[in-house]
Amino acid sequence: MTAHSHSHAQAHSCTIKTVAVAELAAAADRAVQINPLNAPSIQMVRALGMPAEMPVQARLSVLTKKYWGSKGVKLTVGFMDSPPADLRARILSHMNAWGAWSNVRFVETKTNPQVRIARTAGDGYWSYLGTDVLLIPANAPTMNLDGFTMNTPDSEFYRVVRHETGHTLGFPHEHMRKEIIDRIDKQKAIAHFMQTQGWSEQEVIQQVLTPLAQSALIATAQADPTSIMCYWLPASIMKDGQAVSGGNDINALDAQFSGLIYPGPVAPSCIWPNGKAYFFKGKQYLRYDPKADKTDAGYPKPMAGNWPGFPTTFSNKVDAFVLWGGGKAYFFKGKQYLRYDVVADHVDPGYPRPIAGNWPGMWPEKIDAAICWPGNGKAYFFKGDQYLRYDIAGDKTDAGYPRPIAGNWPGFPADFAAGVQAAAVWNNGKAYFFKGSQYLRYDIAADKVDAGYPKPIAGNWPGFWPGGLDA
Ligand SMILES: [Zn+2]
Structure with missing residues (x-):
């Protein structure tokens, strides 16, 4: 026993x-x-x-x-x-x-x-x-x-x-x-x-x-x-x-x-039902254990062969990904996106599809980062120095977006306001944004960057690529 x-x-x-x-x-x-x-x-x-x-x-x-x-x-x-x-x-x-x-x-x-x-x-x-x-x-x-x-x-x-x-x-x-x-x-x-x-x-x-x-x-x-x-x-x-x-x-x-x-707005995190978070760079991905606060042994691994249903264009590199409600994740690459079924552990049939026409109000290509936000039923997407707010239940971009990052994300330093490469939110009330070899921590309730950030990825994210990531 x-x-x-x-x-x-x-x-x-x-x-x-x-x-x-x-x-x-x-x-x-x-x-x-x-x-x-x-x-x-x-x-x-x-x-x-x-x-x-x-x-x-x-x-x-x-x-x-x-x-x-x-x-x-x-x-x-x-x-x-x-x-x-x-x-x-x-x-x-x-x-x-x-x-x-x-x-x-x-x-x-x-x-x-x-x-x-x-x-x-x-x-x-x-x-x-x-x-x-x-x-x-x-x-x-x-x-x-x-x-x-x-x-x-x-x-x-x-x-x-x-x-x-x-x-x-x-x-x-x-x-x-x-x-x-x-x-x-x-x-x-x-x-x-x-x-x-x-x-x-x-x-x-x-x-x-x-x-x-x-x-x-x-x-x-x-x-x-x-x-x-x-x-x-x-x-x-x-x-x-x-x-x-x-x-x-x-x-x-x-x-x-x-x-x-109980469908509808969720209080999302980037933590999958197996308790892990995933990050992507080039042809590789890694699995992070938030409880142990380190990358799992044996990672990074190649995406090819480990993400069933991924076409080669996606397994060579993804631009952005976001863990959505209802057991789905979305991956973006160039002008396309695909939907991944977390439970079946496979790309859903009929994907990839074009972003244009399927995400009202979204830029048609090259999304930098995406994140579902806890508490407001919204997802945020980033491209260059702009971001947009997407209403999850309404399935469309909110009116008045995109907007500049600068001035709307309190505490973002200039290089992050010029664009971010990846974003993640954990169920500790914090969101993380990555840019080059640095990251910053955002307090969701206080709606501002925590004091002391950005910090280097190296030394703070055991097992991460120190130079940064794609998604
Ligand atoms: Zn019981």
Whole structure:
């Protein structure tokens, strides 16, 4: 058994809290109020892979019951106790990790928070599901993060906070999928969870052995044992003796799925669902690990052969690339661009295409840099000493652009205002701009370059090309 699995065994299993039966009708009404015109389309139901034997109306009503609606999720968050500011910020940052892929945003407040987090010892990890959160009395928590402190390992913030936040977004347990439940030895599972979690037989049946169709709502087309919403099931309770690995972070399918059901403006970063960032220079690319703050071993590598579907013109050099919402990335080269499917790990069919005619208001060729901006639903594109602001939902350049960089990006020195070569934004509230052998860090909330920049790439970006990059 790996150390990773061992930590699961010691940890509390997560439970989904359900509202009382008498409140279910109210829950449905509430969801319809929130989501009056957003009853999921048949296409969405198909895309979500609801069980075929379930009548369409039932599938719709189940979905509608806890789904926040296609306009996205904006919720305020508060704490039942008084965690220190650094812990509150850390929890919020992991909740908002979903917002890199979907129209989801959590904002801390002290006044009437909608999501209320407790850290009650012995109460385990749990959350209410989707719009049920709004039915809970204002003096009661909607999520419990048993014993979380700043000393809790970082991996647990990824595994637990992101998972419980998934429930708040309406995502059920992935291990409740019938194809996984069918593999569980029911008697062994009951004994196991009664012993390790202190659950009653009824609770084990409800939490682990009831297939999704009867207990929950929204899911991807196939069961995904590495989904953040799937937890570890030990080999000892599986009929086939094969443990279910469970997820440790939002994976590519989770990311894509969240963007499908909550589309629209995202709080993007340049960090891919595998936790890595990619940079490009000439025929090469490198993979950067933001957590370790260094280039992964074995990089740079040639683009050719490692980016399936890239035509030679692109694998020889790209001008710019931007990680978009919904599991897509766009690469620009000369007069063309291509769309890359992050989950399928392949260029989408029908690409490259001409920039002209497909990006209203965009320069038709030779883009220098592109970046999706957190918080405003916009992307910025740079060419020479100009930049333009692109509205992601409206799919067009905003009126009044392009504009000069100079004067509009506070703190940009003259050589950066004359043009940038690459840009990246991480989920720490900072954006990075690269020009020649230097880079600068931009504070998104303060809307200006941080003090002390630009700095040399060499020595600050381990494994980078010291002379600069293309994208
Ligand atoms: Zn859970």
